[in-house]
Amino acid sequence: MKKTLIALTALATLSFGGWKYWAEQDYVTTDNAYVKADITVVSPEVNGRVVELYIADNQWVKAGEPLFAIDNQDYLANVNIANAAIEVAKSALANNQSRIRLQQVSIEQASAAIQGAKANANLQHSERARFSKLLRSSSISQTAFDSQHTKAIEADVALKNAHLALEASKKQLDTLSAEREQLKAQLQQAESKLVLNTIALNRTIVRAPVDGFVANRQVQTGKFVQPGMGVVTLVPHNVWLDANFKETQLTHVAAGQSVEVVLDMFPDTPITGTVDSVTPATGAQFSLLPPQNATGNFVKVVQRVPVKIHLTLPDHLQGRVYPGLSAIASIKVTP
DSSP states (O other): HHHHHHHHHHHHHHHHHHHHHHHHHEEEEEEEEOOOOOOOOESSSSSHHHHHHHHTTTTOTTOEEEEEEOOHHHHHHHHHHHHHHHHHHHHHHHHHHHHHHHHHHHHHHHHHHHHOOOOOOHHHHHHHHHHHHHTTTTTHHHHHHHHHHHHHHHHHHHHHHHHHHHHHHHHHHHHHHHHHHHHHHHHHEEEEHHHHHHHHHHHTTTEOOOEEEEEOOOOOOTTTOOOOOOOOOEEOEEEEEEEEEEGGGOOTOTTTTTEEEEESSTTOOOOEEEEEEESSSGGGSSSSSSSOOOOSSSOOOOOOOEEEEEEEEGGGTTTTTTTTOOOHHHEOOOO
């Protein structure tokens, strides 16, 4: 009886072992797996001293909510300077417009003066011709004729001066028109500076670009910050798993296959997942110094390939699975 029991136990153990072995042939497993997320590092876009902090460590913030404020006195002054420059440019344009209108009146006056000078010149030339006939018949003296001749010459000079005055007025109008275009450009420049200074002023309030938990806060009231300085990290709810499988395990791995995941933090709560994609290169290719195997001391090393796995988290784990956690991932493959 005892021998029978031992034999049955051994048979059951062998059967279970065989079943487990064949069952495991449907899975590829790795413990080189870590939770990932699109972590956002927030940096200010303007420099200055932090005057107010609106957040606390590990606080949940929504996109658009203020994180901290930078001293805005300099930026406010720049906005006021830009507004003043706009007013100056507008006044200069208004003054230029008045001068243009005045110059247009001067052109009309010069045109009228030409008409008067031309009529007077015609009159004086007619009188000189009449005086010339009278002089030939000795009806007038030479002095009278010379006086009329002088008037005719003076009338010609006056007409020429009137034409020159009109030409000068037109040139002055062209100058004022060119000046107006320059003033318009100066106004546009002042308005652009106002836009830039207003943007800089608005950026003194640093806001969350995405939803997430505040982590790795390196900003506090009184600290001087500048563009490019990472001062707050935002960690979102959405996470996935990066599992690094050996290249020999990926023969039958494809997107859409089911995955069983066990997090080291929650070993008693298995999580299901789905293969999202396989990275089209080994992890070594993304290292700071990729391996150079064309050397004399070559040693073959099995490479690891990252596999992105979409996780289906149960409700009680929502918000409790953090980037960086370790896990064991098993992909069900079809040989």
